[in-house]
Amino acid sequence: MPAPTPARKFLGRLPLPERNYLAEQLRTETVGGVLLLVAAVAALVWANTPLSGSYDAVREFHLGPGSLGLDLSVQHWAADGLLALFFFVAGIELKRELVAGELREPKAAALPVIAALSGMAAPALVYVLVNTVSGGSLDGWAVPVATDIAFALAVLAVLGTSLPSALRAFLLTLAVVDDLFAILIIAVFFTSELDFLALGGAFAGLAVFWLLLRSGVRGWYVYVPLALVIWGLMYNSGVHATIAGVAMGLMLRCTRREGEEQSPGEHIEHLVRPLSAGLAVPLFALFSAGVSVSGGALGQVFTEPETLGVVLGLVVGKAVGIFGGTWLAVRFTRAELNEDLAWPDVFALAALAGIGFTVSLLIGELAFTGDPGLTDEVKAAVLTGSLIAAVLAGILLKMRVRKYRALYEAEELDEDRDGIPDIYEQDDPDYHLRMAALYEAKAAEHRRLAEHAGAASDDGAGPA
Numbered sequence: 143m144p145a146p147t148p149a150r151k152f153l154g155r156l157p158l159p160e161r162n163y164l165a166e167q168l169r170t171e172t173v174g175g176v177l178l179l180v181a182a183v184a185a186l187v188w189a190n191t192p193l194s195g196s197y198d199a200v201r202e203f204h205l206g207p208g209s210l211g212l213d214l215s216v217q218h219w220a221a222d223g224l225l226a227l228f229f230f231v232a233g234i235e236l237k238r239e240l241v242a243g244e245l246r247e248p249k250a251a252a253l254p255v256i257a258a259l260s261g262m263a264a265p266a267l268v269y270v271l272v273n274t275v276s277g278g279s280l281d282g283w284a285v286p287v288a289t290d291i292a293f294a295l296a297v298l299a300v301l302g303t304s305l306p307s308a309l310r311a312f313l314l315t316l317a318v319v320d321d322l323f324a325i326l327i328i329a330v331f332f333t334s335e336l337d338f339l340a341l342g343g344a345f346a347g348l349a350v351f352w353l354l355l356r357s358g359v360r361g362w363y364v365y366v367p368l369a370l371v372i373w374g375l376m377y378n379s380g381v382h383a384t385i386a387g388v389a390m391g392l393m394l395r396c397t398r399r400e401g402e403e404q405s406p407g408e409h410i411e412h413l414v415r416p417l418s419a420g421l422a423v424p425l426f427a428l429f430s431a432g433v434s435v436s437g438g439a440l441g442q443v444f445t446e447p448e449t450l451g452v453v454l455g456l457v458v459g460k461a462v463g464i465f466g467g468t469w470l471a472v473r474f475t476r477a478e479l480n481e482d483l484a485w486p487d488v489f490a491l492a493a494l495a496g497i498g499f500t501v502s503l504l505i506g507e508l509a510f511t512g513d514p515g516l517t518d519e520v521k522a523a524v525l526t527g528s529l530i531a532a533v534l535a536g537i538l539l540k541m542r543v544r545k546y547r548a549l550y551e552a553e554e555l556d557e558d559r560d561g562i563p564d565i566y567e568q569d570d571p572d573y574h575l576r577m578a579a580l581y582e583a584k585a586a587e588h589r590r591l592a593e594h595a596g597a598a599s600d601d602g603a604g605p606a
């Protein structure tokens with residue numbers, strides 16, 4: 143009889159190459175998240191002091207070639223222009239996950255995809271229920287569906303919680319899938335009247351972009367001007383311009399060929415990610431997060447159906463949706479949870495995913511374009527819901543911080559200093575021989591130091 147197939151491990155140890163890639167990626171995301179926090183706080187301070195008039199003046203200042211339909215406000219340039227870099231990086235991340243990451247195998251991809259979909263459907267359902275019962279607008283149903291991975295990682299950095307790499311990888315994969323469906327939502331539900339000539343030009347530009355990549359043409363001076371043309375045409379077509387960034391990111395090759403240290407996609411992501419995380423997203427936050435936080439405005443967050451739906455969607459919908467979807471997926475796929483972790487760890491991660499910022503603010507602007515007052519109230523709701531989710535997740539994660547730190551330190555331990563964590567070498571028979579020799583060398587060194595100290599003491603040279 144054939145041997146039974148072993149149960150797949152949920153949140154088990156990552157392969158070493160994936161773990162190394164994840165560690166490098168998360169370092170950049172965490173730095174970007176801290177900058178995002180700083181920018182959001184700066185926006186709130188600027189918009190709620192006597193300088194608020196200058197904040198509005200800068201945000202509404204228009205610039206750009208009007209003849210090309212690009213005479214936009216600074217806030218608009220940040221949301222449609224700079225944020226295209228963020229979605230370009232998101233496209234590369236998604237492509238890599240599909241060809242080399244967690245999403246390349248259908249069985250492995252099922253869990254994060256189901257969890258992400260559940261974590262988007264539940265907040266939308268919460269929003270719709272609240273506004274149906276209270277007679278509010280259903281236009282903002284998509285506001286609480288997105289997770290902001292950079293903001294979530296910034297919260298982790300502030301808390302000092304060392305999550306095991308498997309939990310971080312699950313959170314990152316959730317966010318990537320989340321971004322994909324958020325992009326689809328923006329493209330399908332928030333597209334204004336279409337200019338088919340401009341849209342055809344954008345698709346023609348994307349075709350040229352793809353052909354140049356396939357032909358092996360190199361040089362930023364070729365691709366950057368072409369990308370700007372594609373972006374401009376996409377903006378004028380009526381489709382949200384950030385879709386152009388996603389499309390170009392998905393076209394890049396993210397698999398390595400023989401002799402390559404990095405694929406083209408990884409190389410370009412390495413170059414563009416600092417611009418996205420360090421400039422584009424913080425500037426978007428600076429010009430989008432500046433809303434009134436007076437007592438009356440905060441009170442309205444919990445009394446208006448639109449804003450209450452956003453808060454409950456982020457805090458309750460995200461946590462229940464992701465946790466419930468994950469539990470059901472594990473139950474029906476017969477996967478086994480990593481014995482070092484427990485289901486409360488998954489719930490804490492689900493609560494952390496309730497931090498919605500960049501995409502949530504963007505969708506809030508798109509959903510209520512004709513009502514600036516309600517737009518600001520919804521933005522305040524996004525900030526409030528994200529803050530509550532961060533505090534809740536922080537409390538839950540702090541309760542298990544010792545366990546996480548022990549697992550994290552075990553993953554990082556490299557006593558033989560060969561650049562490979564010892565936990566990845568324990569199945570290697572030579573590893574135990576190397577470690578035995580290392581311990582023997584350490585013991586011999588300790589004996590030599592002890593004998594030297596004893597001899598010095600006998601000679602009267604040591605301490606009395």
